[in-house]
Amino acid sequence: MENKERLGKLLVLVLLVGAIWMVERCTDSEAVAQPEESTPVPTSADILGLLKEETDLVTTEVKISKLAIYDTSKSEHFRFTDISTWKYGDRKCIIPVEITVKYGYNLKELSVNDVKISDDSTSVYVMLPKPKIIDSGYNLYYDRKQVVAISTGLRSSIGHETEEELRKKAYDQVIKKGDDIKRNVESDIEKNAVTLVESMVKSLGFKDVTVVTKNK
Amino acid sequence: MKKEEQGKPLSKAIQYLLFGILALAFIALAAFLVKSCLPKPEEVGEQLPLEDTSAIIESVRPKGELYIYSLVAEDFVTKQETEHHVLLFPEEHSCVQVVQQKISFVLDLDKIKYVPDSGKVVLVQLPDIRYVASTQDSRFMSDDEDYWKDHNTDPMKHAVENKLKKKYDTPKIRQQAKANAQKTIGDLLARFGYEARFVSGNIERTDGVETLKSVK
Numbered sequence: 542m543e544n545k546e547r548l549g550k551l552l553v554l555v556l557l558v559g560a561i562w563m564v565e566r567c568t569d570s571e572a573v574a575q576p577e578e579s580t581p582v583p584t585s586a587d588i589l590g591l592l593k594e595e596t597d598l599v600t601t602e603v604k605i606s607k608l609a610i611y612d613t614s615k616s617e618h619f620r621f622t623d624i625s626t627w628k629y630g631d632r633k634c635i636i637p638v639e640i641t642v643k644y645g646y647n648l649k650e651l652s653v654n655d656v657k658i659s660d661d662s663t664s665v666y667v668m669l670p671k672p673k674i675i676d677s678g679y680n681l682y683y684d685r686k687q688v689v690a691i692s693t694g695l696r697s698s699i700g701h702e703t704e705e706e707l708r709k710k711a712y713d714q715v716i717k718k719g720d721d722i723k724r725n726v727e728s729d730i731e732k733n734a735v736t737l738v739e740s741m742v743k744s745l746g747f748k749d750v751t752v753v754t755k756n757k
Numbered sequence: 758m759k760k761e762e763q764g765k766p767l768s769k770a771i772q773y774l775l776f777g778i779l780a781l782a783f784i785a786l787a788a789f790l791v792k793s794c795l796p797k798p799e800e801v802g803e804q805l806p807l808e809d810t811s812a813i814i815e816s817v818r819p820k821g822e823l824y825i826y827s828l829v830a831e832d833f834v835t836k837q838e839t840e841h842h843v844l845l846f847p848e849e850h851s852c853v854q855v856v857q858q859k860i861s862f863v864l865d866l867d868k869i870k871y872v873p874d875s876g877k878v879v880l881v882q883l884p885d886i887r888y889v890a891s892t893q894d895s896r897f898m899s900d901d902e903d904y905w906k907d908h909n910t911d912p913m914k915h916a917v918e919n920k921l922k923k924k925y926d927t928p929k930i931r932q933q934a935k936a937n938a939q940k941t942i943g944d945l946l947a948r949f950g951y952e953a954r955f956v957s958g959n960i961e962r963t964d965g966v967e968t969l970k971s972v973k
Contacts, residue, residue, distance in 0.1 A: 547772065594933075595861070596941045597824040604815040610808040640812070641891065643820065648945060656948045665949065675824055676861060678891025681914055700906030701852075701897040703805065709894055710807045718812070726817050733819040737866065744871050745879065745949055 597675040599645035600733040603726055609636045609711035611703075613696070630694015636704055637687055638711040642722065643676040644730045664749030665742055671755050672730045674719055679712040821866035825886070825941060826934035829893065830925060831857040834916045840904065852899035854913035858890040860925050862934035869942070879951045881942060886934050888926045890918065 614631045650670035657666040690699035715722070723730070735752040742750045833855040840848040868884035895914065899905045943953040 552775070594937045595824045595827050596937075596944075598866075599820045599822040599824060599863075602818045602820045604818075605812050606815050607812045608810045610810055611805055612808060615808070616806040639815075643822075645820075645822075645824075648941065651948070653948075658950055662950065676827075676859060676889070676891055678859065678893060681856065681892040681895055681918070682911055698903045698906060700899075700902035701908075701910050702899060702902045702905075705895050705897045706805055707807065709896075710805060711810075714807065714809075715812045722812065722814065725814060729817045729819075736819065737821050741866065742949065745946070745951060746873065747949070 596648040597645055598648055598734075598737075599643045599675050600672075600737050601644045601726065601730045603642045603644065603722065605640040605642065605715055605722065607638050607640060607711050607715055609638055609707040610634075611707050628694070628696065630692065630696040632693075632696045632699055632703075633689070633691040634699050634703065634707060635689040636683070636707055636711070638683075638708050639680040640712055640715050641676075641678055642674055642716075642719070644672050644723065644726070645675040646670050646672055646734065647675075658747075659749075663747060664751070665747045666751045667738055667742065667753070669734055669738065669752065669754045672723070672727070672734070674716075674723075677716055679708060683708070823864040823866055823938065823941065824861050825864060825938045826862040826930070827859060828925065829857065829859050830921055831855060831894075832917050832920045832924070834913050834920070836913060850900055850904050852897065852905050852908075852913075854910055854917055855894070855896040855898070856892065856914060856917040856921070857894035858892050858918075858921055860921065861889045861891070862931065863887045863889050864938050874954065877951050879946060879953055880956050881946075881953045882956055883935070883938055883942070886931055886938065888922065890921065 611632065611634045613628075613633070617626055617628070617631075620626045646669050655668040655670075659665070688704060690704070692698045731754050734754060738752045739750045742752075833853050835851060835853050837849065837851045840850055842848060864886060865884055870882040872880040872882075874880050897905075897910060939953075939955050943955075946953040
């Protein structure tokens with residue numbers, strides 16, 4: 542009789558634990574439920590930057606490659622007071638990122654004094670403003686065979702989420718150091734701008750064209 | 758009496774089994790609670806510190822493009838899948854692919870045709886305006902990074918790109934871009950003392966001289 546009572550109590554306990562587990566699962570799945578392959582109502586798909594009328598002349602396109610390297614064994618060190626460092630294992634990832642930067646000039650910055658025409662309308666002098674980044678971006682698609690992703694111990698594995706975050710960080714790093722890259726390609730930007738503007742102006746009938754940039 | 762003696766070890770065995778199940782359930786529940794309460798190292802502090810690698814300039818190319826209109830936009834698509842476990846409930850998984858792009862309308866300068874008309878008037882024929890999108894950010898969010906890591910996200914990225922193109926590459930925006938292009942080219946030619954007259958139709962060469970076939 543006593544045994545039957547104990548068994549009954551145990552069964553109730555097991556059922557209780559099972560019920561808690563089920564409730565936990567249901568609330569989790571409710572939180573993430575989304576329509577399959579849906580194209581949701583674009584409420585958040587708004588224009589982030591203002592619609593902008595541009596007058597930018599692109600003269601040079603620079604392709605840059607960068608390796609996004611993430612290695613927790615180098616960046617994370619155990620500290621008793623910091624719970625985030627209480628971990629077992631490491632995460633490492635290497636992803637190549639292709640970045641395109643287009644340099645050029647904002648034609649609105651071209652003032653009246655920057656264009657001088659001779660009295661006989663045969664020669665012209667043009668002074669271009671300082672070059673700047675007109676457009677930039679990184680490759681949306683990438684070959685996952687080129688990605689190295691390792692996670693050891695209890696660390697969560699590296700998937701698309703982390704990879705995309707690393708790619709964006711690598712892109713931001715390059716754009717942040719935009720001046721360094723510009724210094725390396727400055728002569729090309731200037732040379733291309735001179736060639737482009739010269740051919741444009743010559744097609745209007747000017748014979749003698751001088752183009753300089755404000756860098757000098 | 759014999760039946761009672763035979764039944765006792767059996768009920769004992771069931772009792773031990775239930776105790777075992779109960780103990781395991783409690784351990785699993787405790788582990789789940791601890792795991793969900795403790796933050797993962799990658800969720801705390803500075804996330805994903807990148808190593809400082811150098812950016813390599815792969816190519817520098819001359820370009821002749823006029824950026825006449827731009828905006829920054831973002832959109833997303835979601836996907837849901839069901840994972841079937843052996844002897845367990847099926848598990849729902851969801852993910853979201855977000856893409857942010859700078860959308861621009863561009864004119865190729867080498868495709869613009871200038872035909873001198875009377876005096877200081879130049880007939881200008883503009884080429885078709887190009888839609889250009891450069892990726893500024895690509896985020897992937899999911900309920901389980903490990904589950905989605907072997908999935909190909911390219912179709913989702915294509916879907917977002919198409920959504921953005923469909924939304925912003927409209928005749929109305931193209932018309933606005935064209936109007937801005939005409940204003941920019943007109944202003945530029947005015948700097949050199951010319952009046953631009955925009956035409957559409959064919960410009961053909963007859964006897965070495967470019968003439969306008971049809972003007973709208």
